[in-house]
Amino acid sequence: MTANNSRLHTLSQVPLVLETPLDVFDANEIANEDFFIRSHFDVPDINIGNWKLRSIGLDGYGVDYTYAQLMEFPKHEVTVTLECAGNSRSSVQPSCEGMLWNHGGVGRSNWSGVSVQTLLAQMGHISESTHVLFLGCDSGNEGYDSPVSNYGMSIPLSKAMDVDTILAYEMNGEVLPQAHGYPMRLIVPGWYGMASVKWVTDIRIVDKPHDGFHQSKYYVYVPPETQETQFPERVSVMKVKSLITSIKRGQRLKAGVQTIHGKAWSGAGTIQKVEISTDNGNNWQITDLAQFESQYDWQDWSYDWTTNAPGCFLISVRATDSLGNVQPKYFDWNFRGFANNGIHVVPVEIV
Amino acid sequence: MTANNSRLHTLSQVPLVLETPLDVFDANEIANEDFFIRSHFDVPDINIGNWKLRSIGLDGYGVDYTYAQLMEFPKHEVTVTLECAGNSRSSVQPSCEGMLWNHGGVGRSNWSGVSVQTLLAQMGHISESTHVLFLGCDSGNEGYDSPVSNYGMSIPLSKAMDVDTILAYEMNGEVLPQAHGYPMRLIVPGWYGMASVKWVTDIRIVDKPHDGFHQSKYYVYVPPETQETQFPERVSVMKVKSLITSIKRGQRLKAGVQTIHGKAWSGAGTIQKVEISTDNGNNWQITDLAQFESQYDWQDWSYDWTTNAPGCFLISVRATDSLGNVQPKYFDWNFRGFANNGIHVVPVEIV
Numbered sequence: 001m002t003a004n005n006s007r008l009h010t011l012s013q014v015p016l017v018l019e020t021p022l023d024v025f026d027a028n029e030i031a032n033e034d035f036f037i038r039s040h041f042d043v044p045d046i047n048i049g050n051w052k053l054r055s056i057g058l059d060g061y062g063v064d065y066t067y068a069q070l071m072e073f074p075k076h077e078v079t080v081t082l083e084c085a086g087n088s089r090s091s092v093q094p095s096c097e098g099m100l101w102n103h104g105g106v107g108r109s110n111w112s113g114v115s116v117q118t119l120l121a122q123m124g125h126i127s128e129s130t131h132v133l134f135l136g137c138d139s140g141n142e143g144y145d146s147p148v149s150n151y152g153m154s155i156p157l158s159k160a161m162d163v164d165t166i167l168a169y170e171m172n173g174e175v176l177p178q179a180h181g182y183p184m185r186l187i188v189p190g191w192y193g194m195a196s197v198k199w200v201t202d203i204r205i206v207d208k209p210h211d212g213f214h215q216s217k218y219y220v221y222v223p224p225e226t227q228e229t230q231f232p233e234r235v236s237v238m239k240v241k242s243l244i245t246s247i248k249r250g251q252r253l254k255a256g257v258q259t260i261h262g263k264a265w266s267g268a269g270t271i272q273k274v275e276i277s278t279d280n281g282n283n284w285q286i287t288d289l290a291q292f293e294s295q296y297d298w299q300d301w302s303y304d305w306t307t308n309a310p311g312c313f314l315i316s317v318r319a320t321d322s323l324g325n326v327q328p329k330y331f332d333w334n335f336r337g338f339a340n341n342g343i344h345v346v347p348v349e350i351v
Numbered sequence: 352m353t354a355n356n357s358r359l360h361t362l363s364q365v366p367l368v369l370e371t372p373l374d375v376f377d378a379n380e381i382a383n384e385d386f387f388i389r390s391h392f393d394v395p396d397i398n399i400g401n402w403k404l405r406s407i408g409l410d411g412y413g414v415d416y417t418y419a420q421l422m423e424f425p426k427h428e429v430t431v432t433l434e435c436a437g438n439s440r441s442s443v444q445p446s447c448e449g450m451l452w453n454h455g456g457v458g459r460s461n462w463s464g465v466s467v468q469t470l471l472a473q474m475g476h477i478s479e480s481t482h483v484l485f486l487g488c489d490s491g492n493e494g495y496d497s498p499v500s501n502y503g504m505s506i507p508l509s510k511a512m513d514v515d516t517i518l519a520y521e522m523n524g525e526v527l528p529q530a531h532g533y534p535m536r537l538i539v540p541g542w543y544g545m546a547s548v549k550w551v552t553d554i555r556i557v558d559k560p561h562d563g564f565h566q567s568k569y570y571v572y573v574p575p576e577t578q579e580t581q582f583p584e585r586v587s588v589m590k591v592k593s594l595i596t597s598i599k600r601g602q603r604l605k606a607g608v609q610t611i612h613g614k615a616w617s618g619a620g621t622i623q624k625v626e627i628s629t630d631n632g633n634n635w636q637i638t639d640l641a642q643f644e645s646q647y648d649w650q651d652w653s654y655d656w657t658t659n660a661p662g663c664f665l666i667s668v669r670a671t672d673s674l675g676n677v678q679p680k681y682f683d684w685n686f687r688g689f690a691n692n693g694i695h696v697v698p699v700e701i702v
Contacts, residue, residue, distance in 0.1 A: 090441065091444060091446065093442060093444045093681075094665060094667075094694075094696035094698070095600050095696060095697070095698060096601075096698055097600065097663075097698050097700070098601065222663050224631045224665060225631040225633075225662075225663070225664060225665060226662050227661065227662035249446050249447075249448065250447075250449065279576050280576040282576075309578040310578070311578035312448075312576070312577055312686040313576060314445060314575060314576060316445075330444075335663040335698055343445075345446060346446070347446060347447055347448050347686055349448070349686075
């Protein structure tokens with residue numbers, strides 16, 4: 001499923017879930033085989049000769065497209081950072097439900113494909129709708145005595161009409177890999193990865209949010225103690241976050257100048273500043289932020305830290321976005337540990 | 352190194368570090384092949400024909416014992432719960448240095464061997480000493496530009512004179528397995544596992560604590576931010592702690608009566624009570640505590656929880672020992688995450 005030279009860590013074989021080690025992010029480009037994978041069911045095996053994309057409007061009428069027909073639409077390209085909603089779950093205390101991602105359930109890639117708005121323009125009654133539903137051809141049962149169903153997510157019409165919301169068929173200039181949704185995956189820039197449905201076969205104009213398992217029961221913020229089974233707040237926009245990628249937990253370093261660097265992103269806006277603390281969060285310094293390149297891409301930050309004496313240190317980093325959102329020390333705990341954007345702390349020893 | 356039917360999880364191959372899954376503790380007895388392993392260097396391969404135990408007093412004079420000679424001393428048996436000082440480190444936030452044990456770096460076993468006091472009685476000048484040093488024949492370099500040295504730990508003379516502090520040659524009635532210290536390991540009841548030196552070859556009467564790497568630099572409580580390299584407080588007595596072993600993180604349960612059970616222990620005394628909360632720590636109920644059997648063994652607790660409605664719940668458990676020590680919500684953070692006895696919380700779903 002992945003190339004032999006992949007450096008991904010396996011969190012689960014069935015379904016296939018693989019995480020990127022943080023030091024991979026030290027290189028500016030992430031190879032496709034190093035991009036994290038979060039599947040919900042078996043990875044489907046597609047016969048592109050039979051494959052088609054079905055679009056259906058509110059009136060029940062629609063259009064089918066072959067792969068070749070979709071390639072004839074104008075090609076739109078966008079660089080997007082995608083983060084799994086469960087990323088950094090291993091840092092959640094008290095412990096929560098779900099697979100224990102370290103911090104590597106995130107990645108950035110250049111995606112190319114058809115803007116969803118281009119396809120919506122072919123359909124009638126758009127103005128009467130509120131949401132657009134995307135269904136993948138991956139399916140299964142989530143063990144709640146529920147019937148077998150396809151993975152699916154709806155997004156608001158306004159987000160679907162964003163030119164950068166695309167059905168991608170290329171990843172970093174290569175044909176979209178099978179594990180990443182070949183032949184077509186949705187890319188919803190700025191949202192957690194669960195919205196970027198893979199192996200898309202159906203686009204449906206709908207007048208309310210989808211009520212499928214993943215959208216209404218799974219990717220929702222469940223408060224600490226509850227006997228409700230429906231939750232109003234669904235996981236959507238990525239919260240402001242930053243990671244240290246150049247040093248590892250427990251690393252031993254020589255005294256002198258250390259250039260510490262990493263990444264920062266927010267689904268709600270661009271990154272305004274990234275601060276670093278080398279004394280357990282007591283004092284904060286502004287880091288150097290690389291030039292802004294793309295609205296939905298992460299940004300590089302770096303900081304030269306001078307140390308003279310040996311000792312044990314906690315290096316922390318926190319980002320602020322253009323809407324003024326700042327990373328908290330601890331995130332808002334929820335039962336499945338979604339959207340953990342608590343400050344990343346790396347303990348190091350100067351020897 | 353371990354039997355094929357072992358259920359241990361590998362944390363490290365070199366040195367060999369293996370963890371016990373919590374559900375193993377549901378059975379009252381833990382098979383030797385399911386007992387956790389924390390090695391610091393390669394597991395030594397002993398030739399019992401050449402092997403001897405050297406004891407040296409403050410005056411420089413000592414006695415050597417063969418394996419057969421040690422077997423002639425009176426055999427002392429004691430049931431002891433040993434916990435690795437790094438156990439539960441994966442629950443430490445902010446993250447700390449060290450191997451990420453879940454909660455399975457703990458186990459209980461019946462140990463048999465020679466009381467250390469029996470050997471000390473053969474040596475002179477005991478009253479002038481303060482500590483007894485035990486050296487293993489496992490050795491290596493810890494990467495601080497230090498020379499190769501043997502693993503070693505000293506304990507206070509008063510603890511060494513406790514009749515239950517033994518050089519064990521049997522584990523649950525079997526010959527001590529190689530990975531657990533064959534032919535002889537120290538058992539220091541009530542102390543974290545690092546004190547129970549494996550593969551012991553030397554006993555030395557000394558007049559101050561050992562200054563070896565593990566004792567003076569590694570198994571010490573390093574505060575959150577420090578430029579010191581020597582720390583006064585060494586890891587020693589196990590803190591009061593309890594674990595839920597009958598349900599797993601994220602488990603889905605049917606509504607009705609759930610019997611929840613687990614273990615509790617303290618190095619500082621016996622367990623006085625174990626409380627459980629099913630509402631995220633807002634309300635606490637007393638659990639049923641099994642009859643007290645052995646001072647240094649863990650105790651079983653259980654609780655019948657009745658649930659009617661589906662929902663998400665946080666189950667927490669906290670123990671109190673006979674000295675009044677109570678588990679905290681969060682432990683005292685230290686750089687290597689030693690002695691994490693923060694309350695164990697297990698999220699479950701009633702469906």
